[in-house]
Amino acid sequence: MNPIKSLFFIVFTCLVTFNSFSQNDQEEEKLSLNSGSIDNQFEFVIRRSNSWQEYKTVKKTWLYTLKAHTLDSLKAVHKDLAETQAVVKSQAKEIEDLKSNLLNTQDKLEKTNAEKDSMALFGMQMSKGGYNGLMWSIIAGLLALLLLFIYKFKNSNAITRDARKSLAEIEEEFDEHRRTALEREQKVRRQLQDEINKQKKI
Secondary structure, eight states: OOHHHHHHHHHHHHHHHHHHHHHHHHHHHHOOSSSSOHHHHHHHHHHHSEEETTEEEOOHHHHHHHHHHHHHHHHHHHHHHHHHHHHHHHHHHHHHHHHHHHHHHHHHHHHHHHHHTEEEETTEEEEHHHHHHHHHHHHHHHHHHHHHHHHHHHHHHHHHHHHHHHHHHHHHHHHHHHHHHHHHHHHHHHHHHHHHHHHHHO
């Protein structure tokens, strides 16, 4: 093997190894038992604890600290969960209230639309079409009665005029007859008086 290549290979291997150790050191520096996520804290305990065969020996203080942090995290999760459940219950109640209000509003809207589309007549609700039909029927009936009244009035007026004319003619005939009767009576009286006068002379 070429000595230059061997040297190059050794230097390259050293650099890669150094870089790997450097990354591991940086990752271990990032890991902490008192900060970071629970996963990072577990990773810290696993990496920093000693190995013996297939076992890990862990410091009790680390375990207690990890336990305390885990319980705190669980409490925080339970607290968040309880708050979330309270918010969900509150929102569910608000949704039910909104649904109830929406139903009431829809009922009121339907009643309002029904009242808007209908008219009250003698205490009964009628549709606008029925109301308009009834009103026009009443108007047509009244108009027919008016026309009938006008016809009857004109007819009665004509009959009255004819009756007055006939009465005037009858009165005129009666006056003529009375005058004639008066003249005849006067004539008869004169004749009677003349006969009386003749009888006296005899």
